[in-house]
Amino acid sequence: MTALRQLDETLWEIPADARADMRVPARIFSDEGLLAAIRDDRSLEQLQNVATLPGVVDAALAMPDIHQGYGFPVGGLAATEPPEGVVSPGGVGYDINCGVRLLVAPFEAAELGDRKESLVHEISRAAPAGAGREAALRLTGAELDRVMREGPSALLDLRGVGREDDVERTESRGRLAGADPGTVSERARRRGLGQLGTVGSGNHFIEVQRVERVFDPAGAEAYGLEPGRVTVLIHSGSRGFGHQVCTDYVKRMDEALPGFEFTLPDRQLACAPLSSTEARDYLGAMAAAANFAWANRAAIAHAVRDATRSVLGASAADGVRQVYDVAHNVAKLETHGDRELCVHRKGATRAFPPGHPEIPADYRAVGQPVFIPGSMGTSSFVLAGRQGAMARSFGTTCHGAGRRMSRTAARREIDGAELRQRLEADGITVRCPSTRGLTEEAPFAYKDVERVVEVVERAGLAARVAQLRPIGVVKG
């Protein structure tokens, strides 16, 4: 069993000398209870593997929602320093820029009343899961190139999808610089052309919520979150486009590894020095996929507005405002202190503090919004980034509750019909065509989100602004 040393009330460490190949320590933000579950899977071993990457600085880090992944653990974070520090596609994940977008409506849940069911139904029709041929938006090749380069602002210009203020309130304004369509394979392009505007399956969803509680009145006011207001949380990513980009570059870097002067403890950590052609090409393709994902969430948000229009009228739809959009699978070149670093966030969210210039002007006094979805049927949380994140975690916090149970185990625990009944009894309207998919995402399959959020708050990474309670969920 790996020996963990407690550094403070929310931080544990596996020292760098625990294994000969570790270059830095491995550190985990957690509490005693969450740590007991973390020790049960391979996530700590995987975090130690991350600590072996060439050019990794300070520590390989994990958030309290960490669980076993492949290569990097999910909830893992590592920064590497150019030019010989590496970039690892596995440190971003297959679903490049999987992330979360929060919208707030101009009406309250109480006003919605009986129309809630219609709204959830219309959202499920307007934003397809994406199985089969049901793309919401079909782009031409040239349009896809622009979306890859420019993200949602291209979609706005080309098709009138989204709004300018949505783009302003998106991490990186929905566009990572350096996106290069020439580094994206033909197969990735084909997959992307058929899937823009689709949610996906698995743990992707659209959730209709109400603001249940405000912890930080100033932050909630800045974000536009009043108690009782209806919100809509969209969880989706780059779909098959991003999956293919990651597949392509894991393969390419795996093949190139013999030419580099290092070995890896796990093939899935395939990587290349940031100064290499392989790394530059990957960053160009990853940026294209990230921009595609932001455009995807923009298209889904557009569909939510369409659904709102059809149930509640134009004025209500026009009043739906984007709070923010965050990525939780991405690698970004960022400045931390006096260092330019490649920060890999795999199941982790950027959390910049008050005053940071990258935050939209109307949020700068309170900090960058962070969204922590709970599992289906449990609360989600809105947080604001804090200075502690810059000091301790390269400006990063957790991304969600994290699974604690396999899909098979979850299906054994509860019958799909029973789960639907429980959710409906809790006032949650459910649209999910797959009973199996529903049971696999049952609330008990995930860690306690309130506990995860409490840890990041105590650690100084982010602070709670509001709690959102689900009233409807759409799943693929």
Added chain:
Amino acid sequence: MSPVYRWVDHAAEIELSIEAPSEEAVFAEALAALAELLTERSSSRGEGERVTREVIASAPDRPTLLAEWIGELAYLAESDGVVPESLERFELGPNALEASVAGPRAWPPHLVKAVTYHRLEMGEEGATWRARVILDV
């Protein structure tokens, strides 16, 4: 021995474990396993026009070739809606394979995001070929 596959469920991914009397049987079992996975999740089990598609894959070693094979089958399901049910032709070379795969165009959900290299294995132990592949779902 009869070939056998089993799924081992982890928190966020699925592990496919195969035992078979030959290399060719490992690849056939992988197809059968994927068909089961996709069919279980599909709301239109077995429905749809039955078609045959050609699949080609290449890789420098057997474990990677197995990963490529499953990846091609998953792509066929996603892009063409084909649930790969049977092999009409299968030719396995040192670093490549060619196959004719048949099945219904049932348009299953896009379940398999990718085939990972994490703990990827395929090798011979006595008279048995064993393989392990982890899928991101």
